[in-house]
Amino acid sequence: xxxxxxxxxxxxxxxxxxxxxxxxxxxxxxxxxxxxxxxxxxxxxxxxxxxxxxxxxxxxxxxxxxxxxxxxxxxxxxxxxxxxxxxxxxxxxxxxxxxxxxxxxxxxxxxxxxx
Amino acid sequence: xxxxxxxxxxxxxxxxxxxxxxxxxxxxxxxxxxxxxxxxxxxxxxxxxxxxxxxxxxxxxxxxxxxxxxxxxxxxxxxxxxxxxxxxxxxxxxxxxxxxxxxxxxxxxxxxx
Numbered sequence: 156x157x158x159x160x161x162x163x164x165x166x167x168x169x170x171x172x173x174x175x176x177x178x179x180x181x182x183x184x185x186x187x188x189x190x191x192x193x194x195x196x197x198x199x200x201x202x203x204x205x206x207x208x209x210x211x212x213x214x215x216x217x218x219x220x221x222x223x224x225x226x227x228x229x230x231x232x233x234x235x236x237x238x239x240x241x242x243x244x245x246x247x248x249x250x251x252x253x254x255x256x257x258x259x260x261x262x263x264x265x266x267x268x269x270x
Numbered sequence: 271x272x273x274x275x276x277x278x279x280x281x282x283x284x285x286x287x288x289x290x291x292x293x294x295x296x297x298x299x300x301x302x303x304x305x306x307x308x309x310x311x312x313x314x315x316x317x318x319x320x321x322x323x324x325x326x327x328x329x330x331x332x333x334x335x336x337x338x339x340x341x342x343x344x345x346x347x348x349x350x351x352x353x354x355x356x357x358x359x360x361x362x363x364x365x366x367x368x369x370x371x372x373x374x375x376x377x378x379x380x381x382x383x
Contacts, residue, residue, distance in 0.1 A: 159313065188370065197274075197359060197375040198314070211369050245313055252369045255302045255321060259371065261313030 157182065159248050159262035167268045173234040176265045180227050180248030187229040188259065189221060192243040201244075204229055205252055233267075241269045273297045274362050276374035285383050289347040293360035293374055296341065300362035304371065305334060305345045308357045317358075318345070350381045 160179040168174050180187050189201040200213035204223035221231040227248075233240055243264045249257040275294045283289045291305075301322035306314035320327040320334045320343070327334050333346045347354055357378050361371040 186369070190373075195375055197276075198361075198371075198373040200370040200372070203369050205369075213370065247313075253365065254304075254363045254369060254371065255319075255365045258316045261306075261315070263311060263313045 159246055159260050161244075161246050161262035161265050163265060164263065165266045165268075167270065168236050169270050170236055170238060172236050173232065174236060174267060176231045176233075176244055176246075176267075178229045178231070178246030178248075178262060180229070180246075181260055184248035184250050184260075185227050186249045186252050186257070187223055187227060188247045188249075189229070189231050190245045190247065191215075192245060192264070193241075198245060201231070203252075210252070236269045238269050241267060243267075272375070273300075274360060274372050274374040276358075276360060276377050278377050279375070280378040280380070282380045282382060283350045285352055285381055286349045289345075289350045289354065289379055289381065291345040291347075291358050291360075291377050291379065293343045293345075294341060295343075295362050297362070297364075297372075298341070299364045300372070302363045302365050303334070303336060303343050304361045304363075305332075306359045306361060306373075307354075308359065308376070314359060347379075350379075352381050352383050355379055355381050 188203040190198040203211040223229045245264045247259040247261045251257040304319040305317040308314040357376045361373045
């Protein structure tokens with residue numbers, strides 16, 4: 156069974172540009188969450204999608220947005236990139252939303268560098 | 271305001287000895303805790319979890335202890351192996367409400383042969 160797939164693995168953008176990252180969850184998983192990892196900050200929750208609806212959002216500006224398609228694949232978009240957006244963006248999928256009953260499986264991430 | 275803290279950025283342990291990784295939290299609403307392990311160039315991998323109704327959970331060489339009064343949890347690895355060298359993240363969530371994990375900043379464990 157294939158794991159969580161994130162594309163692309165690496166991206167280099169310049170300030171002011173926008174970027175779209177993609178995540179394909181494990182087959183059958185309907186919940187997709189996105190996290191940002193920066194040095195010393197751990198993983199910070201961005202948002203969660205379930206059944207094509209955003210169910211939960213972290214404390215990030217509106218420049219960060221996402222969506223989920225009917226096949227549970229998800230995309231994350233960051234507009235007007237800033238230097239501080241340079242990070243590893245991780246996607247995690249789970250079968251259900253209750254984290255006490257459903258393990259979140261992570262992809263390898265997309266490394267975004269903003270110059 | 272970091273609700274989950276891992277105060278030791280790194281830890282070195284000799285192979286065969288015990289590794290103890292610590293984690294503190296401030297949000298008393300957290301009732302479910304997890305440990306993830308992360309190798310370079312890979313995503314975090316679930317290791318072990320514990321519900322707040324328990325104070326200990328064991329899985330092979332890995333044991334997680336929860337001290338609710340101190341808002342502290344620890345991960346014990348016995349015996350430590352070189353393959354255990356990785357970054358370990360603790361995470362917490364509130365069941366029944368926001369479906370998100372709050373992570374600590376991670377501890378780099380190095381097991382020396």
